[in-house]
Amino acid sequence: MATASDAQSTSSHSLQPSISRVGITLEAYILEGMIGLPGATGAFTSLLNQIGLTAKLITSKVRRAGLANILGYTGETNVQGEQVQKLDEVANETLLNALGRRGHCAAVASEELEELRILSTDPRARYLVVTDPLDGSSNIDVNISIGTIFGILRKAEDKAGADISDFMRPGHELLAAGYILYGSSTMLVITTAGSGVHGFTYDPTVGEFFLSHENIRIPERGAIYSINEGNSARWTEGVRRWNAWVKEEDKATGRPYACRYVGSLVADAHRTLLKGGIFAYPADQKSKNGKLRLLYEANPYAFIFEAAGGRASTGTERILDITPTELHQRVPLVLGSPHDVEIFEEFVRGAR
Numbered sequence: 001m002a003t004a005s006d007a008q009s010t011s012s013h014s015l016q017p018s019i020s021r022v023g024i025t026l027e028a029y030i031l032e033g034m035i036g037l038p039g040a041t042g043a044f045t046s047l048l049n050q051i052g053l054t055a056k057l058i059t060s061k062v063r064r065a066g067l068a069n070i071l072g073y074t075g076e077t078n079v080q081g082e083q084v085q086k087l088d089e090v091a092n093e094t095l096l097n098a099l100g101r102r103g104h105c106a107a108v109a110s111e112e113l114e115e116l117r118i119l120s121t122d123p124r125a126r127y128l129v130v131t132d133p134l135d136g137s138s139n140i141d142v143n144i145s146i147g148t149i150f151g152i153l154r155k156a157e158d159k160a161g162a163d164i165s166d167f168m169r170p171g172h173e174l175l176a177a178g179y180i181l182y183g184s185s186t187m188l189v190i191t192t193a194g195s196g197v198h199g200f201t202y203d204p205t206v207g208e209f210f211l212s213h214e215n216i217r218i219p220e221r222g223a224i225y226s227i228n229e230g231n232s233a234r235w236t237e238g239v240r241r242w243n244a245w246v247k248e249e250d251k252a253t254g255r256p257y258a259c260r261y262v263g264s265l266v267a268d269a270h271r272t273l274l275k276g277g278i279f280a281y282p283a284d285q286k287s288k289n290g291k292l293r294l295l296y297e298a299n300p301y302a303f304i305f306e307a308a309g310g311r312a313s314t315g316t317e318r319i320l321d322i323t324p325t326e327l328h329q330r331v332p333l334v335l336g337s338p339h340d341v342e343i344f345e346e347f348v349r350g351a352r
């Protein structure tokens, strides 16, 4: 359960901008969220700042990834004969180091790690982090956008360390969620419960993130669908009929929709958040529970999309209401404009 100080440090009152603050730095934004809050200890603020630092560190590594063949990575040796790590492992270690440094994070569930990583056994370490440190990793080699996804939970009990049961909580209990997109610019998009969704763009010449997209709201409906259509032979009947529907010609309902699919969740979800429409990775005959992971992919995105006025579902139920049973559990994921996700759900339940 969140305490009064958590609630204060994440309340809409604390972080909702009253006037435009476009141009302020991420650090100033985070700090302003804490100032004047009687119960705030600074722990949550410090954790967010460590994530901001991680974003800068991973950016610098991702930006050099094009040199990978020259320098050598993927477990091979570089020209100096040194063993070089894969970029997703590097991102994971970078994040774990940053989160472990200040002692506020008790444990991390990461896509890169089979088991939990305990970072602190001090009962005062009150937070848990879920993360996919480098999502879309099959796109690294072809220089296409990739990203880091994260969510922050408050530890339910004041106990030393944490175990898997501490992570088996529905996504609506998240205190904060966000992602870092390593695209044509690096962008960090974050929401703390009740504060709206805000995007910060990195200026590498200054080494700072600046608020560039204040209070992001997803359009009520869009004109783009995003799905791996190569899987269509394995989809259920409902998904196939929905897919045929988005491609039909009908001016009145803005169809056909345009298709865009990068194959990096961070990139496809970011476009969907800004432009509206729908992203779907449904269950199919091969991937009975879908492909994406509940804890560190679906939940953070569902939290962000709902905070921006969007909808996130499995096709039949709200993502944020699912109580996980496993660390690396998969789930069908449908994200997008409320109107578009509702139509998808209608097809899935046979109402259309």
Ligand code: FDP
Pocket (backbone or CB within 6 Å): 135, 136, 137, 138, 139, 228, 263, 264, 265, 266, 268, 291, 292, 297
């Ligand atoms: P990747 O396999 O490259 O790591 O989470 C996995 C993910 O990428 C998502 O980023 C992406 O949305 C999805 O898988 C793409 O899967 P398909 O290649 O099956 O379309």
